[in-house]
Amino acid sequence: MGSAAGAFKNSAMVCAPLMDQSVEQMVIDMQSAKAQGADVVEVRLDCIDKFQPGQDLETIIRNKPLPVIIVYSTVVYNGDPNARLASGADTPVLVPGGLVTALDSFTFEPTHDRHNCTRPKWEGGQYEGDEHQRLEALRLAHDLGADYVDFELKVASELIGELKNKHRNGGKVIVSSYLNGATPSKEKLRHLVASMQATGADIIKVVSNADDITEMERIFYLLSQCEVPAVAYSVGERGLMSQLLCPKFGGALVYGSMEGNSIPGLPTLDSLKEVYKVDCINSDTKVFGLVSKPVSHSKGPMLHNPTLRHANFNGIYVPMFVDDLKKFFDVYASPDFAGYSVGFPYKEAVVQFCDEVHPLAKSIGAVNTIIRRPGDGKLIGYNTDCEGSITAIEDALRDQKYVNGRSLNSPLAGKQFVVVGAGGAGRAIAVGARSRGARLIIFDIDLERAKCLARAVSGEARHFESLAHFQPENGAILANATPIGMHPSTERIPAAEETLGNYHLVFDAVYTPRKTRLLKDADAAGAITVSGVEMFLRQAIGQFNLFTGTEGISSISPCYHFRNHPLSIREGDQYEGDETKRQESNYIDVELENLLALIVLQVAQKFNDSIDGKKPDKFKVIVSSHNFHNTPSVEAIADLFTRIQDRQLPCSWST
Numbered sequence: 061m062g063s064a065a066g067a068f069k070n071s072a073m074v075c076a077p078l079m080d081q082s083v084e085q086m087v088i089d090m091q092s093a094k095a096q097g098a099d100v101v102e103v104r105l106d107c108i109d110k111f112q113p114g115q116d117l118e119t120i121i122r123n124k125p126l127p128v129i130i131v132y133s134t135v136v137y138n139g140d141p142n143a144r145l146a147s148g149a150d151t152p153v154l155v156p157g158g159l160v161t162a163l164d165s166f167t168f169e170p171t172h173d174r175h176n177c178t179r180p181k182w183e184g185g186q187y188e189g190d191e192h193q194r195l196e197a198l199r200l201a202h203d204l205g206a207d208y209v210d211f212e213l214k215v216a217s218e219l220i221g222e223l224k225n226k227h228r229n230g231g232k233v234i235v236s237s238y239l240n241g242a243t244p245s246k247e248k249l250r251h252l253v254a255s256m257q258a259t260g261a262d263i264i265k266v267v268s269n270a271d272d273i274t275e276m277e278r279i280f281y282l283l284s285q286c287e288v289p290a291v292a293y294s295v296g297e298r299g300l301m302s303q304l305l306c307p308k309f310g311g312a313l314v315y316g317s318m319e320g321n322s323i324p325g326l327p328t329l330d331s332l333k334e335v336y337k338v339d340c341i342n343s344d345t346k347v348f349g350l351v352s353k354p355v356s357h358s359k360g361p362m363l364h365n366p367t368l369r370h371a372n373f374n375g376i377y378v379p380m381f382v383d384d385l386k387k388f389f390d391v392y393a394s395p396d397f398a399g400y401s402v403g404f405p406y407k408e409a410v411v412q413f414c415d416e417v418h419p420l421a422k423s424i425g426a427v428n429t430i431i432r433r434p435g436d437g438k439l440i441g442y443n444t445d446c447e448g449s450i451t452a453i454e455d456a457l458r459d460q461k462y463v464n465g466r467s468l469n470s471p472l473a474g475k476q477f478v479v480v481g482a483g484g485a486g487r488a489i490a491v492g493a494r495s496r497g498a499r500l501i502i503f504d505i506d507l508e509r510a511k512c513l514a515r516a517v518s519g520e521a522r523h524f525e526s527l528a529h530f531q532p533e534n535g536a537i538l539a540n541a542t543p544i545g546m547h548p549s550t551e552r553i554p555a556a557e558e559t560l561g562n563y564h565l566v567f568d569a570v571y572t573p574r575k576t577r578l579l580k581d582a583d584a585a586g587a588i589t590v591s592g593v594e595m596f597l598r599q600a601i602g603q604f605n606l607f608t609g610t611e612g613i614s615s616i617s618p619c620y621h622f623r624n625h626p627l628s629i630r631e632g633d634q635y636e637g638d639e640t641k642r643q644e645s646n647y648i649d650v651e652l653e654n655l656l657a658l659i660v661l662q663v664a665q666k667f668n669d670s671i672d673g674k675k676p677d678k679f680k681v682i683v684s685s686h687n688f689h690n691t692p693s694v695e696a697i698a699d700l701f702t703r704i705q706d707r708q709l710p711c712s713w714s715t
């Protein structure tokens with residue numbers, strides 16, 4: 061395991077940008093930001109309606125419960141010089157951060173063909189008035205005792221000289237450059253940083269609008285190059301990683317939005333503090349992440365980050381919005397990037413980027429977990445989806461749980477098993493079902509793809525369209541392995557509603573929401589239903605073992621240990637008490653075979669809340685163990701109970 065990060069506190073501060081339209085609200089929000097764990101607030105004067113510099117700044121600074129950064133930015137245009145000029149505004153005033161200077165001297169690429177030309181509102185200025193008045197307000201903020209005042213590079217040299225001569229107070233100056241486009245080359249960044257440092261800035265800040273996640277490597281480079289404290293990141297989903305990893309690479313600020321006031325492309329304060337624990341990140345922190353597109357739906361960060369911490373492993377798990385796998389693996393080749401989950405749509409394509417592939421993953425033709433082997437840096441691919449999905453279905457089909465490893469009498473043996481979707485997840489499920497003796501029928505919109513998988517599992521292939529009229533055999537199982545029904549398109553359903561009653565069990569690999577429309581309809585039609593949450597948790601446990609080296613690269617199936625401690629979180633299926641109480645509660649049923657299950661239990665409550673988008677009043681926790689060879693220590697059990705009591709969770713222990 062890596063060195064513990066628990067005691068470490070890096071110097072990065074968590075900052076909440078405030079964009080309220082009234083000073084009164086700014087004051088209220090400064091307090092809320094503090095309560096939510098911010099170390100500093102960034103007050104955006106350009107957002108305040110009818111801003112009165114003297115009186116408003118005084119109110120803000122007098123009432124600040126935290127150090128305050130004052131920003132007064134002008135409108136940013138989309139990086140297209142024609143758009144800028146067509147706007148008719150006064151060129152030097154248009155773009156904060158000396159963008160015009162930057163554009164001229166470093167010849168940035170035009171941004172008209174980019175995925176997202178528009179800078180998010182929180183990073184774009186709103187001020188369109190007189191430049192002189194704007195700079196006066198910034199001077200005044202400094203004089204009144206603002207802890208930090210943010211000047212754009214364009215105006216910085218002159219203003220910093222002037223303010224430093226006054227020696228009025230200890231307020232610091234941030235010199236910022238908002239690159240209204242992709243992150244420039246390292247060479248251009250070096251020049252930019254040099255010119256920003258030359259202004260006498262106390263802190264420099266560079267913000268880009270990434271086209272691709274590989275640009276973040278240049279951001280990390282910039283952070284490592286600075287001689288003064290620096291803030292550097294990229295906005296948007298592709299840039300999120302730069303914000304979360306900034307403390308690892310020495311960045312001075314991490315931005316987070318306040319609860320109920322979310323800002324697109326920004327993590328929340330709560331997630332920075334509670335999930336990512338950015339204050340525990342240091343340069344040794346190993347980076348893990350979900351390589352996927354899209355990626356924001358994933359609950360992986362909620363599960364892996366607290367689990368890493370509880371295991372005292374110095375690691376962080378972040379969403380990685382990847383467009384180009386080759387570029388990604390080429391750029392992030394350092395030992396810092398220690399492992400990945402692989403999500404839709406890359407589970408099959410990623411196989412070619414692995415140096416070695418575990419036999420199970422090879423037979424499936426899909427990888428959902430990669431680790432970088434510490435000795436030689438090689439990427440090793442695994443598949444934990446297969447066991448994760450199949451054991452979830454098997455457990456639901458029989459009362460008796462697994463005892464040791466692979467079952468010889470799977471309840472799937474001989475069953476008709478319908479898989480919808482022949483992509484990475486579908487392949488894992490089909491191969492798993494086949495290994496248990498099920499008879500496969502594969503549906504896909506791409507018949508050739510369905511045929512290819514059907515050949516591998518000695519099954520039949522059908523076109524997706526024919527699923528609506530498909531009559532399954534008695535006892536058949538239906539597994540959705542497509543993203544149909546996933547948040548936000550939750551009304552979609554992969555199979556015809558009227559056929560669902562014909563299945564004995566319906567499984568959905570989609571886990572957001574927990575109860576998809578497919579599962580609700582199947583439930584109403586009388587089928588047993590298994591949520592994707594079951595598979596999600598199980599595959600994640602397999603991943604966690606691999607990430608933390610619990611298994612290392614051994615000839616044992618990566619899921620072997622995981623299979624020895626299946627963990628399920630379902631509602632009330634083992635409850636023997638009062639039915640009304642059962643319905644009021646949520647039940648966590650954990651087979652506790654080793655510490656990992658215990659760790660997962662600790663995060664389960666938060667995780668459940670997040671999946672369901674609600675906070676249940678009560679949890680019933682049933683901790684059971686069938687196999688004591690790995691029983692946790694007395695201390696560990698005591699700790700578990702303390703935590704359960706802390707949360708006032710009723711708990712029973714059975715063996």
Ligand SMILES: O=C1C[C@@](O)(C(=O)O)C[C@@H](O)[C@@H]1O
Nearest residue numbers: 358360401402403404428445
């Ligand atoms: O299918 C899934 C879910 C996942 O993509 C996620 O949403 O976090 C992570 C993958 O590793 C896993 O195979």
